[in-house]
Amino acid sequence: MSAMIEITERGASFAENGRRERAWHGLGQVVDEPMFVKDALKLCHADYNVGLQPVIALSDELRNAMENGTFINAAMLKELLVDNTMATMRLDSNKSLGIVSDKYGIVQNEDAFKFVDMFCSGKFADRDNTPVIETCGVLGKGERVFVTAKFPKSIVLDAKRDDLVDMYVVFTTSHDGTGSVRCMVTPVRVVCNNTLNWAMQNNIGRIAFRHSSKVMSRLDLLNAENAEFAYKALNVAETYSNSLAQSFEHLRNIKLAERDLDNIIAQVVLAPDAAKDFLENHDIFSDNIKTRGRNIFLGVKECLESGVGQEGQERGTAMWLMNGMTSYFQNEATERSEEIKFDSILDGNIYKKVQKTFDLCLAAA
Numbered sequence: 001m002s003a004m005i006e007i008t009e010r011g012a013s014f015a016e017n018g019r020r021e022r023a024w025h026g027l028g029q030v031v032d033e034p035m036f037v038k039d040a041l042k043l044c045h046a047d048y049n050v051g052l053q054p055v056i057a058l059s060d061e062l063r064n065a066m067e068n069g070t071f072i073n074a075a076m077l078k079e080l081l082v083d084n085t086m087a088t089m090r091l092d093s094n095k096s097l098g099i100v101s102d103k104y105g106i107v108q109n110e111d112a113f114k115f116v117d118m119f120c121s122g123k124f125a126d127r128d129n130t131p132v133i134e135t136c137g138v139l140g141k142g143e144r145v146f147v148t149a150k151f152p153k154s155i156v157l158d159a160k161r162d163d164l165v166d167m168y169v170v171f172t173t174s175h176d177g178t179g180s181v182r183c184m185v186t187p188v189r190v191v192c193n194n195t196l197n198w199a200m201q202n203n204i205g206r207i208a209f210r211h212s213s214k215v216m217s218r219l220d221l222l223n224a225e226n227a228e229f230a231y232k233a234l235n236v237a238e239t240y241s242n243s244l245a246q247s248f249e250h251l252r253n254i255k256l257a258e259r260d261l262d263n264i265i266a267q268v269v270l271a272p273d274a275a276k277d278f279l280e281n282h283d284i285f286s287d288n289i290k291t292r293g294r295n296i297f298l299g300v301k302e303c304l305e306s307g308v309g310q311e312g313q314e315r316g317t318a319m320w321l322m323n324g325m326t327s328y329f330q331n332e333a334t335e336r337s338e339e340i341k342f343d344s345i346l347d348g349n350i351y352k353k354v355q356k357t358f359d360l361c362l363a364a365a
Contacts, residue, residue, distance in 0.1 A: 006138040013138035015043035035133040037113045044136040046109040048092040050175045055082040088175045090142045097143040098176025105215035107173045116149050116171040118221050143176040181209040254318035254365045264360045269296045303328040318361035325357045
């Protein structure tokens with residue numbers, strides 16, 4: 001995670017409400033309450049704009065002129081413009097973030113923050129006085145931003161244990177042409193700060209927009225049609241929160257023997273042939289299981305015992321397994337890049353693995 005958050009001379013580009021628990025990476029600014037949009041933008045250093053700039057192909061003649069410091073005629077540049085192609089540029093630093101088509105629609109960071117603020121609070125006329133943002137940050141060189149906001153009501157799983165699950169809106173947009181504008185509703189366990197995307201089955205509560213030339217008009221919640229579309233997802237989340245509490249309670253009541261736990265982990269993290277071998281022989285050190293798969297299996301086992309948030313779980317339950325699995329994939333697992341890991345947690349390979357764990361736990365009940 002530390003390699004994913006942008007680090008500049010201003011510090012780490014991340015801010016959070018740290019009333020209950022700090023993010024595990026410990027970076028960025030901490031405030032003791034939810035943030036206003038205008039404050040959140042500055043605190044996480046997302047207060048910059050992105051623009052579209054023409055792309056020029058470097059000919060041998062132009063390259064030589066640049067290397068030798070000789071005069072470059074503007075007419076030379078005009079001839080080398082690449083048709084239908086633009087570069088996204090961060091305007092405060094003039095850094096190029098990606099190559100896109102000339103029809104690419106930019107969603108400025110401020111607009112992204114305002115959208116999630118309005119989506120969560122519904123405060124059309126007074127949104128500047130509605131502090132709802134919990135976390136926000138800039139990734140890489142500024143090619144992606146994310147912001148989360150919390151719904152007013154928590155889901156009470158167990159009043160005696162003060163066990164709560166908060167519902168959050170997560171909004172992310174990219175500036176490099178690699179991803180869409182995405183908004184999703186997701187539950188976050190307060191005790192461990194793990195995003196439990198596995199509970200979001202069948203893409204419930206998700207909205208995605210392509211970076212088309214009309215993307216900003218789609219994000220305008222003052223438009224009645226857009227608002228109706230967006231708030232359908234909100235209404236689904238409210239209904240879904242009831243079934244979510246039931247799902248968590250069901251997972252707590254599923255008791256898994258050690259062999260069942262190992263079998264589920266193997267089916268999730270090992271390749272099909274390796275998983276089949278493990279289910280037959282129950283030997284993780286079998287010659288038919290590759291080192292990488294074996295290390296992931298053992299890493300998950302370790303997170304079951306000592307991962308983030310495990311101290312609050314009853315050992316041997318499906319909930320214990322689910323929380324240990326999310327702890328491993330979000331805090332311990334590595335990907336080719338932190339950008340890939342971020343996408344994977346939201347709705348990629350990690351999301352699918354944790355969802356598979358959920359399905360296997362239910363099947364074992």
